[in-house]
Amino acid sequence: MNKNKDVESIVVRLAGDSGDGIQLMGSQFAVSTALSGVDFATFPDYPAEIRAPVGTTFGVSAYQINLGGGPITTPGDAPDVLVAFNPAALKVSLSLLKRGALVILNNDGFTPRNLAKAGYDSDPREGDVLTDFQVITADITHLNLEAVKEFGLSKSEGGRCKNFWALGALLWMFGRDLQSVETWIKRRLAEHPTLRDANITALHAGHAYGETAELAAALPQIHLPEIKLESGEYRSITGAEALALGIAAAGELADKPIMFCSYPITPASPLLHRLSRLCEMGVGTFQAEDEIAAICAAIGASYGGMIGVTSSSGPGIALKTEAMGLAVNAELPLVIVNWQRGGPSTGLPTKTEQSDLYQAVYGRNGDTPIPVLAASTAGDCFEMAIEAVRIALRHMTPVILLADGYLSNAAEPWKIPDVSALRPIKHQPVPDSDESPECRAFTRDADSLGRPWVTPGMPELMHRIGGLEKDVATGHISYDPANHQAMTDLRAAKVELVANFIPDQQMELGDDSGDLVIVGWGSTYGPIYQAARATGTSFIHLRHLHPFPKNLGALLGRFDKVLVPEMNTGQLATLLRDKLCLDPISFPKVSGQPFLISELVEKIAAVKKGQAS
Amino acid sequence: MTEKLTAKDFATSQEVRWCPGCGDYAVLKSVTKALADVGASRENTAFVSGIGCAARFPYYVETYGFHTIHGRAPAIATGLKLANPELDVWVVTGDGDGLSIGGNHLMHALRRNIGLKILLFNNEIYGLTKGQYSPTSRIGTTSPSSPRGSVDAPISPGQFALGAGAKFYARGVDTDKVGMSHVLQQAHAFEGTSLIEIFQNCIVYNEDVFASFTDRKHAANNQLHLKHGEPMLFGENSDKGIYLNRDTLELEVVDATASPEKVLVHDEASATIARLLIDLHLPVALGVIYRQPTVSYEAAFYAHHPSRMQRTKSIGDFIKGPSSWHVD
Numbered sequence: 001m002n003k004n005k006d007v008e009s010i011v012v013r014l015a016g017d018s019g020d021g022i023q024l025m026g027s028q029f030a031v032s033t034a035l036s037g038v039d040f041a042t043f044p045d046y047p048a049e050i051r052a053p054v055g056t057t058f059g060v061s062a063y064q065i066n067l068g069g070g071p072i073t074t075p076g077d078a079p080d081v082l083v084a085f086n087p088a089a090l091k092v093s094l095s096l097l098k099r100g101a102l103v104i105l106n107n108d109g110f111t112p113r114n115l116a117k118a119g120y121d122s123d124p125r126e127g128d129v130l131t132d133f134q135v136i137t138a139d140i141t142h143l144n145l146e147a148v149k150e151f152g153l154s155k156s157e158g159g160r161c162k163n164f165w166a167l168g169a170l171l172w173m174f175g176r177d178l179q180s181v182e183t184w185i186k187r188r189l190a191e192h193p194t195l196r197d198a199n200i201t202a203l204h205a206g207h208a209y210g211e212t213a214e215l216a217a218a219l220p221q222i223h224l225p226e227i228k229l230e231s232g233e234y235r236s237i238t239g240a241e242a243l244a245l246g247i248a249a250a251g252e253l254a255d256k257p258i259m260f261c262s263y264p265i266t267p268a269s270p271l272l273h274r275l276s277r278l279c280e281m282g283v284g285t286f287q288a289e290d291e292i293a294a295i296c297a298a299i300g301a302s303y304g305g306m307i308g309v310t311s312s313s314g315p316g317i318a319l320k321t322e323a324m325g326l327a328v329n330a331e332l333p334l335v336i337v338n339w340q341r342g343g344p345s346t347g348l349p350t351k352t353e354q355s356d357l358y359q360a361v362y363g364r365n366g367d368t369p370i371p372v373l374a375a376s377t378a379g380d381c382f383e384m385a386i387e388a389v390r391i392a393l394r395h396m397t398p399v400i401l402l403a404d405g406y407l408s409n410a411a412e413p414w415k416i417p418d419v420s421a422l423r424p425i426k427h428q429p430v431p432d433s434d435e436s437p438e439c440r441a442f443t444r445d446a447d448s449l450g451r452p453w454v455t456p457g458m459p460e461l462m463h464r465i466g467g468l469e470k471d472v473a474t475g476h477i478s479y480d481p482a483n484h485q486a487m488t489d490l491r492a493a494k495v496e497l498v499a500n501f502i503p504d505q506q507m508e509l510g511d512d513s514g515d516l517v518i519v520g521w522g523s524t525y526g527p528i529y530q531a532a533r534a535t536g537t538s539f540i541h542l543r544h545l546h547p548f549p550k551n552l553g554a555l556l557g558r559f560d561k562v563l564v565p566e567m568n569t570g571q572l573a574t575l576l577r578d579k580l581c582l583d584p585i586s587f588p589k590v591s592g593q594p595f596l597i598s599e600l601v602e603k604i605a606a607v608k609k610g611q612a613s
Numbered sequence: 614m615t616e617k618l619t620a621k622d623f624a625t626s627q628e629v630r631w632c633p634g635c636g637d638y639a640v641l642k643s644v645t646k647a648l649a650d651v652g653a654s655r656e657n658t659a660f661v662s663g664i665g666c667a668a669r670f671p672y673y674v675e676t677y678g679f680h681t682i683h684g685r686a687p688a689i690a691t692g693l694k695l696a697n698p699e700l701d702v703w704v705v706t707g708d709g710d711g712l713s714i715g716g717n718h719l720m721h722a723l724r725r726n727i728g729l730k731i732l733l734f735n736n737e738i739y740g741l742t743k744g745q746y747s748p749t750s751r752i753g754t755t756s757p758s759s760p761r762g763s764v765d766a767p768i769s770p771g772q773f774a775l776g777a778g779a780k781f782y783a784r785g786v787d788t789d790k791v792g793m794s795h796v797l798q799q800a801h802a803f804e805g806t807s808l809i810e811i812f813q814n815c816i817v818y819n820e821d822v823f824a825s826f827t828d829r830k831h832a833a834n835n836q837l838h839l840k841h842g843e844p845m846l847f848g849e850n851s852d853k854g855i856y857l858n859r860d861t862l863e864l865e866v867v868d869a870t871a872s873p874e875k876v877l878v879h880d881e882a883s884a885t886i887a888r889l890l891i892d893l894h895l896p897v898a899l900g901v902i903y904r905q906p907t908v909s910y911e912a913a914f915y916a917h918h919p920s921r922m923q924r925t926k927s928i929g930d931f932i933k934g935p936s937s938w939h940v941d
Contacts, residue, residue, distance in 0.1 A: 035938055180936065235937040249928040257922050259696055278931060282924030284914070286695060289721035293688035296681070296718075300661070300692025303679060304700070308692060326682050416937060419929050456659040456677035456693070456700050464625075464672050466680030467664075476627065477672065 009068025011076030012170070015093050016085030016109075018052050018061040021163035026063025028167060028181050030411045033067050034236040035180050039229070040067040041526060043075030043594065044409040048266070048349045055117035057088045067174075073377075073526035075410065077596040081173075083166060085109050085140070087118035094129070103133045106166075108141030138209070140166055147205035148198040157195070161202035168206025178203055230415070237414040239378040239407030243337065244274030246385025247309055248281035253386065254393055254425035257282040259301035260309045261294045265316045266349040267405035268339040272311065291319035295336065299323060302332045303465075305455035307389060311337035313405075314356045315346060318363075324398050325368045328491060330465040331442075331451050333392035333427070335385075340404040340522075342592045351592030352406035354522050355568035360400045361546045361575060367488050369495040371395070372546035374402040376525035379414035381407060384543060386422065393427040394501065395494055396450040402545070404567075406523045406594055428452045430461065438463045438474040448501070449494035498547055505549040510538030513558035516608060519584065520565060521545060521572055524595055528565060531600030535608075545575065553580040563587060563607050565600060617652065620645040625675045636787035636813040637667055640734065643790055644703075645674065647797035653701055661690040662705035663715055666741050667734040667813070670705040684715025687722040690729050698911040701801070704731040708749040709739050712768055716748075719808075724778040726805035727910035733770060733808060736815040737822050744818035756818075770810045771891030775884060775903060781807035782887065783901045786827050787814060792838060792899055799901050805909040812897075826897045837893065839900035844869075844876040847896050855896075857889070864889045866896075881905075 012029070016022045023044055033040045043064040052059025066076030078098040084090040086109035097103070105125065115123060124130060125137060144165040148158045164185070171178060182200055189196035251258040260283060262272045276285040284306075288294035291312055298308030312320065317338045327334045340356045342348025360372045371391050375384040381403060388401040430452040431443045441454040441463040454461045463475055471478040472486050509532045510517075517538040520528040525541050532539035538559065542548070556562055556576070562584035564573045570586035577583065587603050589595055623645040631637045648658065658676035662668035664683035671678025677700075681689050686704045694702045704722075711719045711733050722729055738756070739745040745758040749770065753762040774782045781803045783796040793811070800807035812823045821828075826835035833849045845855035846869055854869035854876030867875045880886060887903035915921050 031936070035936060037938065037940065229940045231939075231941050233933070233937050233939050235934045237934065241934070245928065245932055248931065252924060252928050257696075257924070259692060261692060279919045280924070280926040281928065281931065282920070282922060284695065284918060284922050286692070286914075288688065289717055292685060293691075293718055293721065296685045296688035297692035297695070299681075300679075300689035300694075301696040302692075303689070304693040304696025306696040322682055323685065330679070416932055419927075419932060455697070457657055457697055459656045462655055462675060462677050464678040464680065466671070466678075467682050468680060 009066060009072060010081065011064065011066045011079045012081040013062055013064045013079035013093055014083045015060055015062040015089035017054050018047055018049065018059050019054065020061065020085050021160065022061045022063050025163040025167045026065060027411065028184060029170060030065055031236055032171060032176050032180050033065065034413050036176055038067050039072040039413055040065055041072050041075045042411045043406065046350055055086055055088055055114040057092050057118055060089050060092045062093065073529045074594065074597060077598050083170065087115050087120050087124065090124060091118045091120070097133065099132050101133050103130060103135045105135065105137045106140040107137045108139050143205065143209065144202050147202055151194050151198040153194065153198055158198065161199050164199045165202040165206035168203040169210045172207045172210030178207055233416045234413050235416055236411050237378050238409060238411045239375065239381040239403055240270035240274055242378050242414065243381035243385045243403065244271055244278060246382040247275065248278045248283050249419065249422065250386045250389035250425060251282055251307055253422055254307060254389060254427065257284065257306045258309060259284050259286065259298060259306040261286040261288050261297040261301065262311050263288050263291045263294045263316060265313050267341055267408045268311045268313045270408055271337065291316040292323060295320040295323040298334055299327050299332060302334050303455065307333065309335040311339065313339045313341045314343050317356060317359060321364050324370060325364050325366060326467045327398040328368050328370060329467050331396045333396055334398035335388045335392055335401060336398060337401045337403060339408050340402060348592045350405065352404045352523065352594060353567050353590060353592065354404060355571065356402065357545065357568065357571035357575065360402055367492065369492050370398050370400055371495055371498045372400045372402065374522045374543055374545055375407060376522060376541055376543060378407055378410055378412045382417065390425045391498055393425055394450055395448045395498060396428060396453065397494060402522060404523050430454055437461045438476065442473060442475050448497055449490060496547055499550045502544050502549055504551045505540060505555055508539040508541045509533060510536065512555060514538055515560045516563060517556065517559040518563045518565065524565060524567060527595040527597050527600055530597045531604060534597065534601055535604045537604055548579060556580065556582055561585060561607060563604065565595060618649050620649045623648045623655065623675050625673055627672050629673050630669065631666060632817050634816045637734065639788045640811055640813065641670065641673055643793035643797060647794055647801065651798055651801045657699060658701045659693060660703045660705060661686045661693065663710040665707040665710045667705050667707050668710065684710050685718060687715065687718040687729065687731065691722060691727050694728050694911055695914060698728065698915065702729050704729050706731060707734045708737060708747045712770060712773065713748045720777040723774055723806050723808065725910040726780050726907060728804060729806050730800045731806060731808045733810045734813040735770060735810050736813045736819055738815050738819035740815050740818055769891060771902065772888065774808050775888055779808055780805050780905045780907055782903045784810045784899045786812045786899065796900060803904065805907065826895060835895050835897060837896040837898045839879045839898055839902060841879055841881045841901065844878050846876060864893050
């Protein structure tokens with residue numbers, strides 16, 4: 001890489017110990033990137049342990065960011081720049097790097113002890129390991145401690161400023177000013193003036209290090225083009241932030257308070273944290289004693305007239321399963337968000353996967369259909385949250401919204417929507433009639449089969465609901481054979497009717513007929529989009545997974561081959577076979593890492609040549 | 614002014630389907646009477662139950678009712694009470710539903726002190742599943758699942774409740790109309806979680822398990838009816854009293870006629886005495902054993918919520934986030 005380079009896009013990976021502040025450094029770099037008008041996508045990749053043993057490969061925390069002129073839709077395949085704070089961080093990142101990548105190493109992290117912990121017999125800075133790369137080393141720990149010496153901090157306190165020192169140097173490389181980061185430090189450490197000043201000093205010292213003679217000769221400055229985005233106001237957003245805003249917006253659109261009931265679990269907790277800061281939107285958050293209590297309290301809140309929402313990840317969703325059936329039987333609105341992660345069992349808590357689609361569509365006792373949606377990007381989480389609430393209230397049903405660990409944490413620039421254009425959300429009114437309260441509570445709307453949302457406190461509408469099979473007209477307990485058939489048919493029809501209210505499936509890219517179409521869902525949107533664009537392949541991305549849009553079968557039928565890449569063993573492919581009698585080519589990946597554009601491009605080429613089926 | 618409702622106004626048209634002679638009939642009667650006595654309104658009352666014989670209760674009360682899933686009634690009732698704190702929310706559970714599969718939810722409802730009135734029908738047996746031993750069954754209980762006698766030590770609902778931080782714990786006997794009426798009214802008036810353990814006779818699978826103190830022949834001598842601020846007297850002529858032995862820290866029975874000064878006066882606010890009363894065995898302590906008023910969870914939840922669950926801002930106030938930029 002040459003000095004003062006103009007490039008289209010660049011992938012930067014930051015890696016260090018989980019206590020090194022890598023995620024903070026990465027997210028601040030992302031914000032600074034956003035403010036400079038450059039497009040980006042991020043991928044936080046961190047261990048399940050909060051503070052894994054220092055210096056080990058399994059304790060490495062990394063943050064990858066792809067930035068450039070766009071459209072940038074993935075965190076990038078192979079990093080062009082690696083900043084590694086210790087040998088373990090270098091070791092786990094090395095195989096990912098692009099040949100010729102710039103590798104910046106913290107000399108002070110390369111102690112004999114750390115080398116041994118990373119499993120290096122000899123120092124990689126001296127052998128042949130790094131011959132393919134451009135290596136720059138700096139005594140980051142020492143330079144940082146020197147810079148913050150004047151504040152009289154302890155060695156460990158002072159040492160913790162080094163992520164800001166390194167961020168300062170990185171921002172210099174990309175020609176950024178320090179304003180946004182400085183503002184953030186001032187706000188975050190307002191009550192700790194010494195730490196605040198020390199971190200700001202470290203930031204400036206790192207920046208000055210790049211700028212002055214000390215490193216300018218070695219460290220290239222990289223100039224990225226600004227994005228050619230459509231005009232409007234933008235912000236940086238993660239899926240968790242967008243989903244929280246979507247739920248809050250849905251409450252406003254429905255003119256109902258939101259009661260969000262949840263139990264902490266990775267990677268779902270950020271939604272709980274975000275919503276607990278949206279009180280003034282009429283949002284309440286209840287941290288329940290367990291996953292089951294969380295969904296049950298949400299059901300109770302819906303029964304009481306608020307919009308009950310719960311959220312978890314795969315294992316927690318499994319625990320909520322029985323209660324979902326109760327909400328189906330009682331015909332109550334409810335939104336269940338699943339931030340999927342690697343499974344089975346506890347699986348890979350911090351790694352992403354899409355392996356809960358079967359669970360969402362098929363995974364309950366009895367014939368218990370529930371509409372299933374999936375968000376495709378961080379920003380899309382906003383729209384899909386609103387869509388989930390809209391369906392729940394219209395049809396008086398629980399709705400499952402699938403997201404995943406990648407969407408929860410990854411940030412992207414988001415065009416702020418015009419909230420005045422959002423349509424109000426309606427629920428079924430109580431009919432005026434002379435019938436009994438029980439009958440009025442179960443008088444269903446013909447188009448949606450949603451029943452009126454009758455809540456305790458309403459006079460003369462007392463009725464009983466429950467988990468036992470109920471009479472179709474009165475809600476009384478019924479074991480009548482014909483009634484159970486009628487209720488089972490009704491529950492199935494209600495979910496099928498959702499398809500009448502959702503938009504037809506559109507092409508994401510390419511012609512609407514031909515030899516090959518790629519079908520994706522969820523957070524694989526980014527890499528599939530890029531691979532489809534690069535290869536000129538038609539691309540369809542699904543957001544409504546159950547039921548499918550009504551035109552989907554006909555649309556897919558116009559292609560000879562359907563390729564389905566997904567981060568599981570082929571669950572959407574199965575669903576397409578089941579619901580549309582298609583025979584798609586499944587392209588599964590279950591490594592806990594997002595798809596690389598390159599591996600998709602290869603697969604598409606192979607399929608086009610007829611080498612894969 | 615609305616007409617005052619009677620117990621009959623709280624009965625539904627549904628046919629009650631408990632076994633003939635089941636203790637639940639008497640409890641249902643006491644509850645509908647108590648609702649009338651406290652002036653409850655039908656639309657502002659909700660019964661939430663789990664699974665078990667007693668869990669059919671909501672279908673038999675002319676209020677709002679939600680018959681939910683096994684063990685989860687306290688969690689569902691918690692969401693309901695948070696959504697509408699004006700409601701009177703009653704939870705109907707049993708020894709299996711509340712202390713086995715749903716023990717966690719009961720524990721957390723009690724520690725939060727959310728405004729639920731929880732009726733725990735304790736018959737020391739699983740009735741609906743046909744007679745297996747329950748978490749309150751005594752060691753050696755023979756049942757279809759323990760033909761050689763159970764080996765599990767039983768849980769004490771009262772000790773469980775106080776250990777979890779309950780602020781109201783009372784006991785009643787299913788057929789004791791006077792005692793039940795008293796504890797139901799007290800539970801209704803309490804702001805927070807009130808737990809009533811009801812000794813309920815399952816005539817099919819565990820008949821007379823409480824007969825040692827519920828049988829009319831023994832009731833006077835084996836039941837201690839507690840009243841706050843009054844001496845703990847019992848016996849046919851109120852001639853026996855409860856004495857606190859300060860050396861052994863145990864409760865003992867004394868001759869109340871001979872040594873009236875020794876008889877302990879009931880203080881509902883004492884958790885220490887409550888724990889001793891819970892373990893008292895013949896006489897069995899009945900009535901309000903422990904009551905310690907404090908702020909309810911829903912009151913704290915709303916007081917702590919910056920806008921008391923009202924929407925005071927619009928999504929437009931939040932959607933831009935901490936910083937945004939313009940693209941031309």
